[in-house]
Amino acid sequence: MNSVNVTELRQHLPDYLKQVQQGEEIAITLHGKTIARIVPDHRESKREAALKRLEALRGTVIVGDILAPLDEEWTADADNL
Template identity: 50%
Template sequence: MRTVQVAEAKAKFSALLAAVEAGEEISITRHGKIVARIVPDTPRMAADVFRSCWEDTDVDLEAPADMLPEPTPDWD
């Protein structure tokens, strides 16, 4: 991740956006502290976000079989 000062970000904003479009993440700093990040806008689904949680584990993601309905009491 590249880090740039606010003044440089103002002067080279178009070039920074081109770098972000190419996949780079850029941090913008003021007085040495990060105040913002420019990241690529990649649409993601929730499944993509959590995919790493279940890809490398032995988690069983199969849905359980439907249960038979329970009898209801007679309300005579």
């Protein structure tokens, strides 16, 4: 984790933001004491999360015709007749 003084941060903010964008954390100091940290945002959007869940399911789902009748006779209501 890099450490930078407030004045230095103000003068070179775009450079430090690029470092954060690449995954680095930056500690901001004032008079030698850390007062804040800039950290990368690792949260993903709802869309990205949904795409990852779908990708994880790829290859595990059985694809078929759910409307076509099976060779078996349905007997779920046989005890009610």
